[in-house]
Amino acid sequence: NAGVTQTPKFRILKIGQSMTLQCAQDMNHNYMYWYRQDPGMGLKLIYYSVGAGITDKGEVPNGYNVSRSTTEDFPLRLELAAPSQTSVYFCASRLSGSRVGELFFGEGSRLTVL
Amino acid sequence: EDKVVQSPLSLVVHEGDTVTLNCSYEVTNFRSLLWYKQEKKAPTFLFMLTSSGIEKKSGRLSSILDKKELFSILNITATQTGDSAVYLCAVGAPYSGGGADGLTFGKGTHLIIQP
Numbered sequence: 001n002a003g004v005t006q007t008p009k010f011r012i013l014k015i016g017q018s019m020t021l022q023c024a025q026d027m028n029h030n031y032m033y034w035y036r037q038d039p040g041m042g043l044k045l046i047y048y049s050v051g052a053g054i055t056d057k058g059e060v061p062n063g064y065n066v067s068r069s070t071t072e073d074f075p076l077r078l079e080l081a082a083p084s085q086t087s088v089y090f091c092a093s094r095l096s097g098s099r100v101g102e103l104f105f106g107e108g109s110r111l112t113v114l
Numbered sequence: 115e116d117k118v119v120q121s122p123l124s125l126v127v128h129e130g131d132t133v134t135l136n137c138s139y140e141v142t143n144f145r146s147l148l149w150y151k152q153e154k155k156a157p158t159f160l161f162m163l164t165s166s167g168i169e170k171k172s173g174r175l176s177s178i179l180d181k182k183e184l185f186s187i188l189n190i191t192a193t194q195t196g197d198s199a200v201y202l203c204a205v206g207a208p209y210s211g212g213g214a215d216g217l218t219f220g221k222g223t224h225l226i227i228q229p
Contacts, residue, residue: 004156031214042118042202042219043157050214090156100206100215101148105156 002026006091006106013081013113021076021109023091031094032074033058033103034066036087043090049074050096081113116141120203120220128228131193135223137203138185145216146206147179147186152222153199160188160201190225198227 004025013019025032030051035043045058049068063085065077074093078085088110092103117140127133139147146164150157161170163179163186170177174193179186190197200222207216 033215040123040221042204042221043217044219045217048214094215099162100146101162101204101217102159103157103215105158107155 004091004093004104004106006089006109008109009107010110011112013078013111015081015083015113017081018077018079019081019111021078021089021091021111023074023076023106024072025074025091025093025104026072027093027095027104028071029093029095029104030071031096032068033092034064034074034076035090035092036060037090037108038087046076046089078111081111083113085111086113087111116205116207116218118203118205118218118220120201120223122223123221124224124226126226126228127193129193129195131227132189132191133193133225135188135190135201135203135225136185137187137220139203139205139218140184141205141207141218143207143216144181144205145208148204148206148217149177149186149188150202150204151199152202157202193227195227195229198225200224 007022033048034046047066049055091106121136149160161177166181177188202222203220204217
C-alpha cells in the first residue's frame with residue numbers, strides 16, 4: 001500500500017526559481033490537500049481539492065498554484081521562490097465520506113529557498 | 115480568527131510516567147476536535163471528538179473534550195520511548211477558510227520520553 005507519495009523529499013532552490021512538488025495517492029480519495037509546516041508552528045492549508053478539476057484556496061495560497069487533472073495527482077507549483085517559502089510541505093488526502101480530519105498524510109517535502 | 119493553543123509546547127518525562135497534554139480553542143461553528151501524532155515525518159490520526167464528556171480510548175492513550183470550557187486533553191499512561199513525538203491538536207469548523215475540513219492546527223506539544 002503506497003498511500004500518499006510525495007516527491008521530492010528534499011530540495012534546495014535559489015530565490016526566483018520555480019518548481020513543482022508532486023503528490024500522488026492510490027486510495028481513490030477525492031479530497032486532497034497541501035499544507036505547509038514552519039518550525040514550531042501548526043500546519044497551514046495552502047490549497048485543497050474536492051475532486052478532479054476542482055481546486056480552491058486555503059489559508060496561505062499566495063505564491064503557489066495547484067491543478068487536479070486526475071483523482072490521483074495533486075501537484076503544487078511554486079513560482080518565483082522566496083525565502084519565506086522555506087518550509088516542510090505535506091500533502092494529505094481523505095475519502096469524502098470519511099470523518100472530517102481523518103487525513104492520510106504523505107511523508108513531507110522539505111524545501112529550502114536560499 | 116480561529117485559534118488553537120496547545121500546552122505545554124514541550125515536555126520531557128521518564129518512561130512509565132503519565133502525561134497530560136492540553137488543547138484549548140476559540141473557533142466559530144465548532145464541529146470536531148482532532149488529535150494527531152507526528153513522529154519524524156507524517157502526522158497520523160489518533161482521535162476525533164465531537165461530544166463533551168465522552169472519553170475516547172486507544173490502548174494507553176485517551177482523550178476527552180469539554181465544549182463548555184473549550185478545551186481537550188490527551189492522556190498517555192505508562193509512557194514508552196515510542197511515544198516520543200509531536201502531538202498536534204486541530205479543530206474542525208466548516209466555512210472557516212480552512213478548506214473542505216476547515217481545520218485549524220495548534221503548534222503542537224513536543225513530548226520526549228527518556229528511558
